[in-house]
Amino acid sequence: MIDRLVTIGEGLAVFRTNSDDGLRRAPDVTVSTGGAEGNVAMAAARLGLASTWMGRVGADGLGERVVRELRAEGVDVHAIVDPGHPTGLLVKETSAGGRTDVTYYRALSAGSTLCASDVDGLQLTADTLVHLTGITAALSASARDAIERLLALASDAGSSVSFDVNHRSRLWSTLDAGPVYRSIAQRADIVFASVDEVDLLLPGWGGQAANAANAAEALAADGHRHVVVTDGAHGSAARIDGATTLGTSVSVDVVDTVGAGDAFVGGYLVALSRGDDVETRLRLASQLGAAACRHAGDWEGVAAWSPDEANREPVSR
Numbered sequence: 001m002i003d004r005l006v007t008i009g010e011g012l013a014v015f016r017t018n019s020d021d022g023l024r025r026a027p028d029v030t031v032s033t034g035g036a037e038g039n040v041a042m043a044a045a046r047l048g049l050a051s052t053w054m055g056r057v058g059a060d061g062l063g064e065r066v067v068r069e070l071r072a073e074g075v076d077v078h079a080i081v082d083p084g085h086p087t088g089l090l091v092k093e094t095s096a097g098g099r100t101d102v103t104y105y106r107a108l109s110a111g112s113t114l115c116a117s118d119v120d121g122l123q124l125t126a127d128t129l130v131h132l133t134g135i136t137a138a139l140s141a142s143a144r145d146a147i148e149r150l151l152a153l154a155s156d157a158g159s160s161v162s163f164d165v166n167h168r169s170r171l172w173s174t175l176d177a178g179p180v181y182r183s184i185a186q187r188a189d190i191v192f193a194s195v196d197e198v199d200l201l202l203p204g205w206g207g208q209a210a211n212a213a214n215a216a217e218a219l220a221a222d223g224h225r226h227v228v229v230t231d232g233a234h235g236s237a238a239r240i241d242g243a244t245t246l247g248t249s250v251s252v253d254v255v256d257t258v259g260a261g262d263a264f265v266g267g268y269l270v271a272l273s274r275g276d277d278v279e280t281r282l283r284l285a286s287q288l289g290a291a292a293c294r295h296a297g298d299w300e301g302v303a304a305w306s307p308d309e310a311n312r313e314p315v316s317r
Contacts, residue, residue: 001127001273002049002127002128002129002160002269002272002273003049003050003127003128003273004049004050004051004052004125004127004128004129005040005041005044005049005050005051005052005128005129005130005131005269005273006051006052006054006122006124006128006129006130006131006159007037007038007040007041007051007052007053007054007130007131007132007133008037008053008054008055008114008118008119008122008132008136008146008147008150009035009036009037009038009053009055009111009114009133009135009136010035010037010055010056010088010106010109010111010112010114010135010136010139011033011034011035011038011053011055011057011063011066011067011070011079011087011088011111012033012034012035012066012087012088012089012090012104012106012111013031013032013033013034013062013063013065013066013087013088013089013090014031014032014033014034014089014090014091014092014297014298015029015030015031015089015090015091015092016029016030016032016091016092016093016094016296016297017029017030017092017093017094018094018296019093019094020094022093022094022101023091023093030296030297031065032069032297032298032300033065033066033069033070033298033299034090034258034259034297034298034299035055035066035088035111035298036133036135036164036166036261036262037053037055037131037133037135037136038053038055038066038070038075038299039259039262039263039266039298039299039302040131040164040262040265040266040269041053041070041075041131041266042070042073042074042075042266042299042302042303043262043263043265043266043267043270043288043299043302044266044269044270045073045074045075046073046074046302046303046305047266047267047270047307048270049269049270049273050076051074051075051076052075052076052077052078052122053070053075053076053077053078054077054078054079054118054119054122055078055079055080055111055114056079056080056081056082056085056110056111056113056114056118057079057080057081057082057087057110057111058081058082058083058085058086058087058109058110059081059082059083060086060087062086062087062089063079063081063087063110066079066087067079073299073303078121078122080118081110082110082113084113085108085109085110085112085113086108086109086110087109087110087111088104088105088106088109088110088111088112089104089105089106090102090103090104090105090106091103091104091105092256092258092296094296100256100257100258100296102258104170106139111139111143112139112140112142112143113140113142113143114136114139114140114142114143114146115142115143115145115146116142116145116146116148116149117149118146119146119149119150119153120149120153122150122153124153124154124156124157124159125157125158125159126157126158126159127159128154128157128159128160129159129160129161129162129269129273130150130151130154130159130160130161130162131161131162131163131164131265131269132147132150132151132161132162132163132164132184132188133163133164133165133166134163134164134165134166134167134168134177134180134181134184135166135168135171137177137180137181137184138168138171138172138177139171144180147184151184151187155187160189160190161187161188161189161190162188162189162190162191162192162265162269163184163185163188163190163191163192164192164193164261164262164265165181165185165191165192165193165194165197165200165201166192166197166261167181167197167200174199174200177200178200178201178203181200181201182200182201185201185224186223188224189225189226190226190227190228190269190272191219191224191226191227191228192227192228192229192230192265192268193215193219193227193228193229193230194229194230194231194232194261195210195211195212195215195229195230195231196210198210198215198218198219198229201219201222202218202219202222205218211231211234211237212229212230212231212234212235212236212237212246212247213229213237213239213244213246215229215231215237216228216229216237216238216239216244217239217244219239220239220242224239225240225241226238226239226240226241227239227240228268228282228285230261230264232249233249234249235247235248235249235286236249236264236282236285236286238278238281238282240278243278245278245279245282246282247279247282247283247285247286248282248283248286249286249290250286250287250289250290251290252290252293252294253294254293254294255293255294255295255296255301256293256295256296256297257292257293258298259292259297259298259299259301259302260289260290260292260293261289262292262298262299263285263288263289263291263292263299263301263302264285264286264288264289265285266285266288266302267281267284267285267286267287267288267289268281268282268284268285270284271284271285287305288302288305291304291305
């Protein structure tokens, strides 16, 4: 049974503009928030699963906004205010061709100073699901120490652990990232990855037929009992205890894909906590991922999603 989700990571302020000239001549900028772990926590909380987010923010208005928006979406926030480092920033600019370009300003951010002692106050039980991502691991050595401490606390409490690879090549190289991802994945009960990320967990796998089902089966053969692999518009696959279940993508007019993977994970974990079958988990996950794509913000599309959509048939692109 899962009655609460706990996650740690970096909360980011988000600036975005729809001006064809980007920030150079944009008459205005929309301010919001982002961050993979917070996106998952908000999606889960909105669907009724109690969720806790823990992280560091700067002693600035952007940090206050991150905390306020997480709390407004029903997340229990454990935020450490760091006066010596600013809140990280993500800037989205939409080009004339409709492409969204993303730039991060997170070097020496408050979120990157997350450390092992920060997580000691988190209360875990056997009914807690701890959710981790490769993004937090990429932030700094001290953030990796925080993950290690949380994994130890989860083991002591008998908590289950989910891990989303969520690789960010701008933060570190695949050479540095791979061993860390593999170490975390080996201790996770559930592993999420995109088809493109499987090679980070299984070096050399990329030369094989790359689809979600094959990838999930390869990860299972490597010892992972419960894996979920996504493949964009081609759908997804879950491999659990030797059985593979395919998920179908949802047709959507895409505005921005940032946050879609987080929404997918949030939906899957909520359905898992409810005891739903695998088909239902993948269906809800795809619905939420599609909802995220319909909005320029990282999580706002999920906030606007209606449970009635879960009753609609998924449609392949």
